[in-house]
Amino acid sequence: MDVYGLIGNPVGHSLSPPMHEAAYDTLGLNARYVTFEPAEDAVAAAVEGAGALGVAGLNVTVPFKQDVAALPSVATDDLASAVGAVNTLDFSGEQVTGHNTDVEGAVRALREQGDASLSGATAVVVGAGGAGRAVAFGLADAGASVRVANRTASRATDLAAAVEREVGGATATGGGLDALDGWLADADVLVNATSVGMESDETPVPASALHEGLVVLDAVYAPLETRLLRDAAAAGATTVDGAWMLLHQGAAAFEHWTGEDAPVDAMNAALRAHLD
Ligand code: ATR
Structure with missing residues (x-):
């Protein structure tokens, strides 16, 4: 056995x-x-x-x-x-x-459930902790240009610099959560890799920044239907819940x-x- x-x-x-x-x-x-x-x-x-x-x-x-x-x-x-x-x-x-299959988990969930093509895409990652690191590296490795937004902005800029240093040809930038509105306007993919929304009805992303054509993955899976995913569906975005990751x-x-x-x-x- x-x-x-x-x-x-x-x-x-x-x-x-x-x-x-x-x-x-x-x-x-x-x-x-x-x-x-x-x-x-x-x-x-x-x-x-x-x-x-x-x-x-x-x-x-x-x-x-x-x-x-x-x-x-x-x-x-x-x-x-x-x-x-x-x-x-x-x-x-x-x-x-x-x-590190958390990296592959995010990439496969976006590709297979969100039908997202990541090469050449613009992706926004919210969160720069352990989950955010895996997602940011995975998306950059898959050929996406990555923007990391985090409550503590310095962790996001550090992560973006590490992604550019370690992943050949990658472009990555980091900033605070206040960058989200502007960054999401022309983005193709959004991943919530913070714990916000876990066992609570909160979201780290303003609903007004979500739009049709965006594929939204929430790494939170308890609950499955987070406020972020409800907002995303209401905005006409494609949603992928955390159980897929x-x-x-x-x-x-x-x-x-x-x-x-x-x-x-x-x-x-x-x-x-x-x-x-
Ligand atoms: P994990 O391994 O799950 O990523 P972590 O390393 O503790 O856990 O990271 C938690 C992430 O959620 C971080 O990006 C954290 O932001 P900070 O770096 O500023 O701490 C984010 N986070 C947690 N609570 C938050 C909140 N209330 N608002 C916004 N971001 C939050």
Whole structure:
């Protein structure tokens, strides 16, 4: 039996176990997905121990993504290194490899559910924390010109500079939330990568800045129908909810681990059975 899992703290409410086990059931794989909560200072030992025990793959979540990216025992791919965070470890090769499928999750959700073509697009990312970093690097890597708006403007300008430095040919700019109105006027894509809207009916984006032709992804998935997505739909924009990003980061992790196409419909059904 292949063992996969998640390390984080806390992980009790994670939706990854049902999502991944639905994939194993669908494809008839003899595998299980379990959660682990190492102490905050034990992540290196946890990763080493997982390898020694023959664990096939691990997802990594808060607060360990940055710590894992810095482990010398992990060969982190270029994009995950640039983001500075790893959320997927693959133990199948001679060396443990680290990836960041949050990056692919945002890109695939926009392409597949939002029908967005990202190459040459103008994308606005709200948020410059962990999620904002993954989304900004993913969009730039996919060929979009990126504008990062954040409550703390300096974090946005720092992130934009890092994107331009690390992603060949990228253009990125950063600023405060007051830039949103002007930036959205000619934008093709908007992603909310802040926590605003989580368990609340708030939005970080003025409704008046939303327009037809915009594809809007909200990384928040609790609730699924956020105020931002309601405003976006009312403005005639295309909406993509946060469960799609969660799904596609999981599907990308599954594909790193197994080399097979993820059964996304089954994974999506399992995920949505746990969300409203
Ligand atoms: P995550 O890993 O989920 O991105 P994080 O690193 O703590 O979490 O980042 C949270 C993001 O949400 C940040 O961009 C934060 O803005 P600051 O950098 O100014 O802190 C943003 N955020 C959180 N609460 C916010 C609020 N009430 N209004 C606007 N932005 C907010």
